[in-house]
Amino acid sequence: MANQEVNLRNINVTRYVTPLREGGSMPAIVEGDDDFLYVLKFRGAGQGTNALIAELIGGELARKLGFRVPELVFANLDRAFGRTEPDEEIQDLLKFSEGLNLALHYLSGAIxxxxxxxxxxxxxxxxxxxxxxxxxxxxxxxxxxxMLIWHKELWLIxxxxxxxxxxxxxxxxxxxxxxxxxxxxxxxxxxxxxxxxxxxxxxxxxxxxxxxxxxxxxxxxxxxxxxxxxxxxxxxxxxxxxxxxxxxxxxxxxxxxxxxxxxx
Incomplete structure (x- = not known):
């Protein structure tokens, strides 16, 4: 039987890099205080925290079943981010997403x-x-x-x-x-x-x-x-x-x- 313990790391978002506008909930690439890049899923997006719960349950269940899934982390977003963002739509999203969000390790170069x-x-x-x-x-x-191909392997997202x-x-x-x-x-x-x-x-x-x-x-x-x-x-x-x-x-x-x- 596979290890059934489930633990997620916590990071603080230190830099907003760029929005991923192809996503309906407008996720974004951000940098964490561990110097890694992540795809951040915002609690303030259209489906709210329910989408984060589904992402958490689905992603971690898939991992335990043996699929390759980018690491999921709890990502804390400080209220200061919304004050400096010039795009009004993104500014509102950041404002409504203060606190604990969910992020996936960014698979750079994946297709x-x-x-x-x-x-x-x-x-x-x-x-x-x-x-x-x-x-x-x-x-x-x-x-x-x-699904993504990264380093010639299949990853679920x-x-x-x-x-x-x-x-x-x-x-x-x-x-x-x-x-x-x-x-x-x-x-x-x-x-x-x-x-x-x-x-x-x-x-x-x-x-x-x-x-x-x-x-x-x-x-x-x-x-x-x-x-x-x-x-x-x-x-x-x-x-x-x-x-x-x-x-x-x-x-x-x-x-x-x-x-x-x-x-x-």
């Missing part, structure tokens, strides 16, 4: 994964499709693969569109047991011919302990806007959803197989 150019074996493709169906990640399509039910929490208990219909648009669906093998491997790794460890590190002030009595009840909802999703993983397998039949 976007192209399914036509970059080959991927059937099992690896199946693993990625399984993960995205499990997380209900709608953002790994041919238009936006959210951007899980912020996962767990979309948590933007309203309507019927979230039932959502855990339902198929993810949007898997039909997944860029790797055609190659995912070993989905049952991926399911067998991953359901052994995603233990209740691992789920608890990942959810435990969600910062409390990222949870304050949800319709729960307290922070622990909110975290328990994430724990329950993910654990129930594992129990009903056959739904994932069947939906992927059905979607492939339609595609092929």
């Amino acid at each position: 976007t994964y192209d399914p036509v150019v970059n080959d991927l074996d059937e099992l690896e493709a199946s693993k990625i499709v399984w993960l995205d169906s499990f997380l209900m990640n709608m953002d790994r399509t041919a238009k936006n693969t959210n 951007d899980h912020g569109a996962s767990l979309y039910f948590h933007h309203s929490w309507n019927n979230w208990e039932q959502q855990a047991e339902k198929p993810f219909k949007l898997i039909k648009d997944h860029v790797l669906l055609k190659k995912a011919g070993k989905i049952e093998e991926a399911d067998k491997l991953f359901t052994q790794i995603i233990t209740p302990e691992l789920i608890d460890n990942i959810v435990d590190i969600i910062p409390g002030d990222w949870l304050k806007d949800a319709p729960f009595a307290n922070l622990e009840e909110h975290k328990n909802a994430y724990r329950a959803f993910l654990k129930n999703r594992v129990k009903h993983s056959s739904v994932i397998v069947n939906e992927v197989k059905d979607a492939r039949q339609t595609l092929i």
Whole structure:
């Protein structure tokens, strides 16, 4: 069994380098007080801290499943940044993002994964499709693969569109047991011919302990806007959803197989 401990470093943002305007939430390349560059995901962006929670859960779960994921860190943004930024839109984003944000190590020189150019074996493709169906990640399509090739290796990025039910929490208990219909648009669906093998491997790794460890590190002030009595009840909802999703993983397998039949 893989090491199930989950820990993120904390950094302070020391320099705003440049915005990444191709992202809907306008992330930015920043420098940390450890002298590394990061892609900063702002708590003040459109989807708020829910996107950061999805990024945290999705990224760390992917890492524990053996995927290459850029290091995630908690990134503290000082209020002074918003005062010196000349762009009004960016200034507002910085102002509303004071405090704890999330950042990914910047993979300098990485190129976007192209399914036509970059080959991927059937099992690896199946693993990625399984993960995205499990997380209900709608953002790994041919238009936006959210996969990078860096030093000739595949890296997964951007899980912020996962767990979309948590933007309203309507019927979230039932959502855990339902198929993810949007898997039909997944860029790797055609190659995912070993989905049952991926399911067998991953359901052994995603233990209740691992789920608890990942959810435990969600910062409390990222949870304050949800319709729960307290922070622990909110975290328990994430724990329950993910654990129930594992129990009903056959739904994932069947939906992927059905979607492939339609595609092929």
